[in-house]
Amino acid sequence: MTPEALNDALRSHPAALKLLSPLGLRAALPFGIPQQAADAAHCERQATIGQITDGTGLPLALPSLARCFSNLDPRESLLYTPQHGLARLRTVWRDHILASAGPGTPVSNPVVTAGITHAISICGELFTAPDRPLLVPLPYWDNYDTIVTMRTGAPIHTFDFFDGPAARTPRFNVAGLRHALDRLTGPATLLLNFPANPTGYSPLADEVEGPNGIVAAIVGHPHPLAVICDDAYEGLFFGPTTGPAAMYGRSVYGALARAADPNRHLICKVDGATKELVFFGGRVGFLTFSATGAAGDALAEKAAALIRSTISNGPAPSQAAVLHALESPTLAAEQEAVLSVLARRYRALKAALDEHGVPYWPFNSGCFCLLPLPEGMHAEEVRKRLIVEQSVGVIQIPQVNALRVAFCGIEAEDIPDLVERIGRVINAR
Amino acid sequence: MTPEALNDALRSHPAALKLLSPLGLRAALPFGIPQQAADAAHCERQATIGQITDGTGLPLALPSLARCFSNLDPRESLLYTPQHGLARLRTVWRDHILASAGPGTPVSNPVVTAGITHAISICGELFTAPDRPLLVPLPYWDNYDTIVTMRTGAPIHTFDFFDGPAARTPRFNVAGLRHALDRLTGPATLLLNFPANPTGYSPLADEVEGPNGIVAAIVGHPHPLAVICDDAYEGLFFGPTTGPAAMYGRSVYGALARAADPNRHLICKVDGATKELVFFGGRVGFLTFSATGAAGDALAEKAAALIRSTISNGPAPSQAAVLHALESPTLAAEQEAVLSVLARRYRALKAALDEHGVPYWPFNSGCFCLLPLPEGMHAEEVRKRLIVEQSVGVIQIPQVNALRVAFCGIEAEDIPDLVERIGRVINAR
Numbered sequence: 001m002t003p004e005a006l007n008d009a010l011r012s013h014p015a016a017l018k019l020l021s022p023l024g025l026r027a028a029l030p031f032g033i034p035q036q037a038a039d040a041a042h043c044e045r046q047a048t049i050g051q052i053t054d055g056t057g058l059p060l061a062l063p064s065l066a067r068c069f070s071n072l073d074p075r076e077s078l079l080y081t082p083q084h085g086l087a088r089l090r091t092v093w094r095d096h097i098l099a100s101a102g103p104g105t106p107v108s109n110p111v112v113t114a115g116i117t118h119a120i121s122i123c124g125e126l127f128t129a130p131d132r133p134l135l136v137p138l139p140y141w142d143n144y145d146t147i148v149t150m151r152t153g154a155p156i157h158t159f160d161f162f163d164g165p166a167a168r169t170p171r172f173n174v175a176g177l178r179h180a181l182d183r184l185t186g187p188a189t190l191l192l193n194f195p196a197n198p199t200g201y202s203p204l205a206d207e208v209e210g211p212n213g214i215v216a217a218i219v220g221h222p223h224p225l226a227v228i229c230d231d232a233y234e235g236l237f238f239g240p241t242t243g244p245a246a247m248y249g250r251s252v253y254g255a256l257a258r259a260a261d262p263n264r265h266l267i268c269k270v271d272g273a274t275k276e277l278v279f280f281g282g283r284v285g286f287l288t289f290s291a292t293g294a295a296g297d298a299l300a301e302k303a304a305a306l307i308r309s310t311i312s313n314g315p316a317p318s319q320a321a322v323l324h325a326l327e328s329p330t331l332a333a334e335q336e337a338v339l340s341v342l343a344r345r346y347r348a349l350k351a352a353l354d355e356h357g358v359p360y361w362p363f364n365s366g367c368f369c370l371l372p373l374p375e376g377m378h379a380e381e382v383r384k385r386l387i388v389e390q391s392v393g394v395i396q397i398p399q400v401n402a403l404r405v406a407f408c409g410i411e412a413e414d415i416p417d418l419v420e421r422i423g424r425v426i427n428a429r
Numbered sequence: 430m431t432p433e434a435l436n437d438a439l440r441s442h443p444a445a446l447k448l449l450s451p452l453g454l455r456a457a458l459p460f461g462i463p464q465q466a467a468d469a470a471h472c473e474r475q476a477t478i479g480q481i482t483d484g485t486g487l488p489l490a491l492p493s494l495a496r497c498f499s500n501l502d503p504r505e506s507l508l509y510t511p512q513h514g515l516a517r518l519r520t521v522w523r524d525h526i527l528a529s530a531g532p533g534t535p536v537s538n539p540v541v542t543a544g545i546t547h548a549i550s551i552c553g554e555l556f557t558a559p560d561r562p563l564l565v566p567l568p569y570w571d572n573y574d575t576i577v578t579m580r581t582g583a584p585i586h587t588f589d590f591f592d593g594p595a596a597r598t599p600r601f602n603v604a605g606l607r608h609a610l611d612r613l614t615g616p617a618t619l620l621l622n623f624p625a626n627p628t629g630y631s632p633l634a635d636e637v638e639g640p641n642g643i644v645a646a647i648v649g650h651p652h653p654l655a656v657i658c659d660d661a662y663e664g665l666f667f668g669p670t671t672g673p674a675a676m677y678g679r680s681v682y683g684a685l686a687r688a689a690d691p692n693r694h695l696i697c698k699v700d701g702a703t704k705e706l707v708f709f710g711g712r713v714g715f716l717t718f719s720a721t722g723a724a725g726d727a728l729a730e731k732a733a734a735l736i737r738s739t740i741s742n743g744p745a746p747s748q749a750a751v752l753h754a755l756e757s758p759t760l761a762a763e764q765e766a767v768l769s770v771l772a773r774r775y776r777a778l779k780a781a782l783d784e785h786g787v788p789y790w791p792f793n794s795g796c797f798c799l800l801p802l803p804e805g806m807h808a809e810e811v812r813k814r815l816i817v818e819q820s821v822g823v824i825q826i827p828q829v830n831a832l833r834v835a836f837c838g839i840e841a842e843d844i845p846d847l848v849e850r851i852g853r854v855i856n857a858r
Binding site: 023026027028029030032033036037039040041042043044045046047048049050051052053054055057059060061062063064065067068069070071072076077078079080081113114115116117118121142143145146147150151197273275277278279280281282283305306308309310311312313314315316317318320321322324325328330331334335338341342366367368383387390391392393394395396405406407408409410411414417418421 | 452455456457458459461462465466468469470471472473474475476477478479480481482483484486488489490491492493494496497498499500501505506507508509510542543544545546547550571572574575576579580626702704706707708709710711712734735737738739740741742743744745746747749750751753754757759760763764767770771795796797812816819820821822823824825834835836837838839840843846847850
């Protein structure tokens, strides 16, 4: 479709049109080779696409390469996937989203991306620009700087993630979110990443719903707002499910998409196989919009145009493998087993931090916890000392002078030793 | 490194600095999580990166997914690759380039990209901008419009690919290239795609070298010029190797890189596994520069920054499979077998076109040939008639009112029938 036709199709979701950046407005798939090839898919003589095949659609596979994928059909592993991703994979992932988001949630047909970062980057290109800021809680994953500020020139606005100091068991800073939104006067994008990198925090039930929750703060915002729900760590919840610290325990996408006003809001969900299927190297992510029907399809085509103009199409072996896994009857049990390993590590980490008196920000989910450093200690210096003196690798978070500890790659029985080593440096004074 | 430090490192290749777009100038990898994780790679306690592993570096693989890659080590298939791509794959591909480019050719350490389009797109972002045009021979692959004009806003300038009408057996239009270069007064990018899509033409020996060749035309250009050698179809040569129509028979990258002046020229090679290893769905491409030493490394880091800000890193199973294939002792024989199948189809196509009196532009390589349409016939109408009336799928090339026929997906014995069907429509009057 032409950009004009796509933009016209967004009339049923006016916020989307108000939110698109100049690149987002001109993004469109021309009537090019993939479209013409699809047109001729059922012809007896297929001379459209430049794939080396045997005339019946089977690739002329090189055995030295194909044997790496002997459990996949060569058509799945060696040939191009569509720009939008495998059709069946999109359907299955949409069902996966609907199952957790709840009935009545508007969900477009997901576009398959080359990993979750790619889905965020596409949102960045669609919605941010030098006069279209990105709002994120601080601290945030440092790659947002590269995706947004370096690439699109958009400024990043922040508000404090927590509503108080670490020692007082703070909560997610909904008031800070409200104040930051109040300062926005034009189209903007808000990114919410729960479970969060680097804090490892997911909001509690009353931080999402109710009059003082995230949903109410966003729905009340009077200007066009795209909300990116970065659900990279979806499902990795370890905190309590009942009581005063009960977690909301699912993506905020569903509640936001149901409450959003299409005149002002567009909610985007980015998620994928990276963590949910322990497939870090696969590069299979998804981008889904709260716009449905023709508007949802138009946004998906704009995303596909950005895919066509960067990587042309996504990795076929990875998409095939993810589809096989999602259709496996044993997948849920396999995921449960990984989740229980991570939950054991989570509990071991909390216990060890308490035992060794190492201060930490609240964490209840994901792969990380965040350790605030005492006044006068410098995160980069502590990071280097931990490598040299303790043979411990952690990530420095200069945004809040803290250390990020990834507990997803350390066995539970080794965690007390890890914390003891960290404590030797942090508590040395 | 900071953008300033990277740009400073380009002083040994001044053209690179003159050629970078605003995005190219600010592209740089911050000292982020991947760099800090690499720093701590040898620590006893690794709490840097958010990968779900068993504490010894093995992923906690889900069997339903991992069994799709049972011939790859789970660390190869399931974990992140570096932003620049697998180190060993870069080395092996550099040797592969050097083997055909010839001794003395400056070759940077290749960056692995998510397919060949991705390498072109990175060049587009590094070098093109609204005031930095892209020059290409006409006709050209239509995705260049999406990669360049849609994405970076750069205009595309063209010159006729052939130096005369199809009926007179024309040659590559070096004079047209010279005139088009003469009209450029500032930094610009030239893209040369041989074997070409959609013409299927590769230049003859004297069209590349000698006083009236491509190399001389480019080397004589007085303004900063980036040259992208789009070698997607490298190695697929079927024309004569001796006599007056003898093909040059290799990438023009080597000759250009050796002759280029670092004050004015930067030669970029984009190639990959897509066609060379019949791995269309893999998304493994490479981007290599004629800048070496610190300048080559700085350009590679800028490319890696663009990768980090779009897809974060490339598909691991695909990179692992390509590396395995490149290190297989039987690979050359396997490629030879595919090449001989394609050569048979090429000869069958030429013979059938001659027999049925279907006019064609010269073609000697790659996957395609291009059929000019008689005056008054409209490419899109003919394409549709071929689908409906003849059950034949081809691609329309409106740039020159022609049809592109892909012979890489049709068995040699079916090609006469294909051409007969096409002839029925084209020669109907």
